[in-house]
Amino acid sequence: MLNIIIFGAPGSGKGTQSQKLIDKYHLMHISTGDILRSEIENRTELGKHAAKFMNRGKLVPDEMVIDILHELFIHKPAKVGYILDGFPRTLEQGKALDSMLSKRNTKINVVLSLEVDNKHLTERLIKRGEVSGRNDDTPETIKSRLQVYYNQTAPLKEYYAQQGNLSNINGLGTIEDIFSRIEKVVDKHNY
Numbered sequence: 001m002l003n004i005i006i007f008g009a010p011g012s013g014k015g016t017q018s019q020k021l022i023d024k025y026h027l028m029h030i031s032t033g034d035i036l037r038s039e040i041e042n043r044t045e046l047g048k049h050a051a052k053f054m055n056r057g058k059l060v061p062d063e064m065v066i067d068i069l070h071e072l073f074i075h076k077p078a079k080v081g082y083i084l085d086g087f088p089r090t091l092e093q094g095k096a097l098d099s100m101l102s103k104r105n106t107k108i109n110v111v112l113s114l115e116v117d118n119k120h121l122t123e124r125l126i127k128r129g130e131v132s133g134r135n136d137d138t139p140e141t142i143k144s145r146l147q148v149y150y151n152q153t154a155p156l157k158e159y160y161a162q163q164g165n166l167s168n169i170n171g172l173g174t175i176e177d178i179f180s181r182i183e184k185v186v187d188k189h190n191y
C-alpha cells in the first residue's frame, strides 16, 4: 500500500495536486473538506453542524471527522492506497489515523507538506472565492483559516518529522512544476 498525506495551508494546492497524484498512482482520494461540503449541500444533520464551524473558518470537531474516516476505511477499502487531503488537521486526528491504519496492517508512507507564503495563499483563495461561491473563501474567513492552520495544524509537521515521513515541497510555481517535485519524493517510496 502507498498511503500519502497531502498537507498544507488553505490554498496551498492540496486539492489540485491530489488530483494529479490520483491520476498517476491510482490512489483513493479522501478529502474531508469535499465530504463536509457534500454533507452541507445535502442538508444532513452532520452538514448543518459542520457548517457552523466551516463558515467561520474554524475546524469541525475532531470526533466528527475521525468518525467519517473510520466509516470510510470500513466501507471503502483501498487496493493501492489512500491520498488523504485535508486530514489530519490536529494532533488528535493524526494519532487516530495512525491507530486506524495500524489496525489494517498499514501505515502512512509519505507526508507532503506544500509550502506557500501567506501573500500567495490569500491571493489564490480570494481569486477562487470570486468564482466558486465557497462560503469560506471570503477575506475575513480566509484570515481565520490561516490562523487556525498555524495554531492547530502546522504543529503536526513535527509529529511526522519525528516519524521520518515529512517532505517539504515548494508549493510555488506552475502546477506541473510542483507535481514534478512531488513525483520525485513519491517515487522514492513507491517500490
Ligand code: B4P
Residues within 6 Å of the ligand: 008, 009, 010, 011, 012, 013, 014, 015, 016, 032, 033, 034, 036, 053, 054, 057, 058, 059, 060, 061, 062, 065, 085, 086, 087, 088, 089, 093, 124, 125, 128, 136, 145, 171, 172, 173, 174, 175, 178
Ligand atoms: P478544505 O476543503 O480541506 O479546504 P482548504 O484547506 O482550505 O484547502 P483547499 O482545498 O480549499 O485549497 P487547496 O489547498 O486545494 O477544508 C475546508 C474546511 O473544512 C476547513 O476550513 C474546515 O473547516 C473543514 N475541515 C476539512 N477537513 C477537516 C478536518 N480534518 N478537521 C476539521 N475540519 C476540517 O487550494 C486550491 C486553490 O489554489 C485553488 O483555487 C487552485 O486553483 C489554486 N492553486 C492550486 N495550485 C496553484 C498554483 N500552482 N498556482 C496558483 N494557484 C494554484
